[in-house]
Amino acid sequence: MKKAVLFCPSRVWGGIEKNVHLRARFLSALGVRVYVILLKGYFAERFADIDDVETIEVKSRGGDLNLLVVANYIRILKSIRPDVVFSALKKDWWLVALASRLAGVNRIVLYLGIARRVKSPIKYFAIFRLMRSILMVNSDSLKNEMLKYPTFFNERNVVRVYNGFNLPSSEGKGQDFRALLDLPSGTVIVGCAGRFSPQKGFDLLPDILSHLPGNIHIVHAGEGEFEEEIKAAIKARPESRRIHFLGYQRDMHAFFKGIDLFLLCSRNEGMANVLNEAMSFGKPVVSTRVPGSEELLANGRYGVLVDVDDVEAMANGIRAISNGNTVFAPADLQQWIGEEFSLQRMIRETNQLFFEAELR
Incomplete structure (x- = not known):
């Protein structure tokens, strides 16, 4: 059975968190064993209704030099031995990528949902060149923005996957x-x-x-x-x-x-x-x-x-x-x-990136 670990240790519930929930749901439906890393006390109940999804709560997401968090992530990843690790939040990229490489995970996908300036060139070089992480973005405009930094990004390690939606059922009433x-x-x-x-x-x-x-x-x-x-x-x-x-x-x-x-x-x-x-x-x-x-x-x-x-x-x-x-x-x-922008397209392209695409 394929395994995926989705990191989303967030204290807020917004578009990115909903995106993780959606991916957990459809990966599970495809027969993937999904593990979601959450902050202790935040949002585990929102994943409880998804079959074959296990939530793992951590006490802290740490900072860039928090070795205790890295050690905990390595322990979790070695026990699961996932095919892919996905980090939904930019502030987690460094620790997740580092822990994943040290735990022997070959495929690391890091999500960016909004344009950001490159503030730490050495860190970006380590994450995307040395550790060979893949950047997933949700629009061509965002992809083009990140390709302005050729030291770190190119057409092979930046992949656009549109957010997908099923057209809603006509049943059910709207709120009056x-x-x-x-x-x-x-x-x-x-x-x-x-x-x-x-x-x-x-x-x-x-x-x-x-x-x-x-x-x-x-x-x-x-x-x-x-x-x-x-x-x-x-x-x-x-x-x-x-x-x-x-x-x-x-x-x-x-x-x-x-x-x-x-x-x-x-x-x-x-x-x-x-x-x-x-x-x-x-x-x-x-x-x-x-x-x-x-x-x-x-x-x-x-x-x-x-x-x-x-x-x-x-x-x-x-x-x-x-x-x-x-x-x-x-x-x-x-x-x-x-x-x-169909959900079927998002599922197909996510599955390909997570499990089928040639490693960068």
């Missing part, structure tokens, strides 16, 4: 946000989703609404370490009465079915999962021009693209869609996602 929030029937519901972080741009929501009529409200699903800070700043604005924070939503199917359109106001991304999800439900979207969004929206063919931090352009995009002046047919959006 107008009833839930006691809003008039003519209210336009704009959805946002993601962890609370400056990167996500949720601090801009009051400014966006200040350019829009009072019948437009925003509902947000998510949580995160900057939650209190961002919420406090928003609550100080009069537009806050039109912004509704829902917290973590287990049933995102009902969330997406219940909104009228979706807004991605991020300042940086790799390829935002929530944008794919919204489009898979046939929801029109307004998105900032962050890495991955131009590919996903085919340069504006399947959604409104605006510059980062341009709140007036975001508002204009929302207004045009809500007024019916800009129309994106739900069937066209779903067909585009189903053909180019």
